[in-house]
Amino acid sequence: MKSEILSQVYNHPRIRAGELSQIIDAHQKVEFQKGDFILKQGEQAQSYMIMDEGLMRSFLYDVNGKDITTDFFCDHDIIIEVLSLFQRTPTSENIQALKDSTCWKIDYDVFQELFHSIDGFAEWGRLWMSNSLFQFKQRSLDMVSISAKDRYMRLIQEKPQVVLHAPLKNIASYLGITDTSFSRIRKEIS
């Protein structure tokens, strides 16, 4: 299971078999219980993880102190706070488990070593980031070009697990609306 999931995640034409197992070996199993914090505002990220099974969210507090969910992490997603990890700075985000979760973790210095020694791994990282970049771009576009209802419909398509298991108020803030409005949209749809 470890190697199955991880070799899927790290699948890239320029990573050879030997290198792949080197990368996979660098990951350690970690488990979290619902409610546990993986990262807290003000701390510095020291590692990232692959979600084996579970559900998490990242969130922060906006200018008015409101808790805003910025992302959800489902099975096989990469759980990472890029800015804090790569720029070695304290983060302003929190990451918290919404369900009991099992992950594969890799520490920054081990990652760093692999990044510089395995060419294909660096390439993989760049592709992953360009993909993330695109997703965030898409997200800000959606926020302005489609209605909250349509954003919700899209979430149902794209991350059904989230809709099934995350607290509604977290989904609401992720969609950029209040839980009140979200409740009305749900009513309207059903």
Add this chain to the structure above:
Amino acid sequence: MKSEILSQVYNHPRIRAGELSQIIDAHQKVEFQKGDFILKQGEQAQSYMIMDEGLMRSFLYDVNGKDITTDFFCDHDIIIEVLSLFQRTPTSENIQALKDSTCWKIDYDVFQELFHSIDGFAEWGRLWMSNSLFQFKQRSLDMVSISAKDRYMRLIQEKPQVVLHAPLKNIASYLGITDTSFSRIRKEIS
């Protein structure tokens, strides 16, 4: 001037002097006139550029066919469509000059060579991307947590050149509002 600007852009502790000039040498000057397209929807990006002097915007058409400005590029910004360039796919974005512009361009294959041969360059690239990722995250956050008026105020602070020189309708779509609303916000502020 070439080396001044570029050595500022590529400033990174792990890029040595010799490597830096190697990177700088790889850039060629290109000029554009107001209105010129640098990249069109459906094409594949073959290079990226550093803005020496000028102003550009990237934009695309939303689900209703409305022209939405997704970003502005000012002096010393990196003009790039990450997804198309790195994943070698056709883009859905357009990039267009809003003023006559001078840039330093580097082709994908040359970039690719430098990325694999200069360790510090790969590191620089990763930092740049993590920074971009943060900006886009911030942008989607702003879209939901602050008002259009506050987003405009922030743009005035952060990219005054844009406010001074870009067409109002482009700024409006960038802010996620109609040009009508934007006109009213401007009136209210002045």
Add this chain to the structure above:
DNA sequence: GATTTTTCTTGTCATATGACAAGTTTGGTT
């Protein structure tokens, strides 16, 4: 420099969403 086209402003009205408050339901804790 006159004309045409595009951009910007303003008016009126509609609508999605927010703010706040009061219930209701759910879920965790003892």
Add this chain to the structure above:
DNA sequence: AACCAAACTTGTCATATGACAAGAAAAATC
């Protein structure tokens, strides 16, 4: 099982922003 706290729904009213249309200003074109 009973209780308490948190999560969710619903009501009323307010407001930011959109849609559409008409006019004014600015810019591009001849």
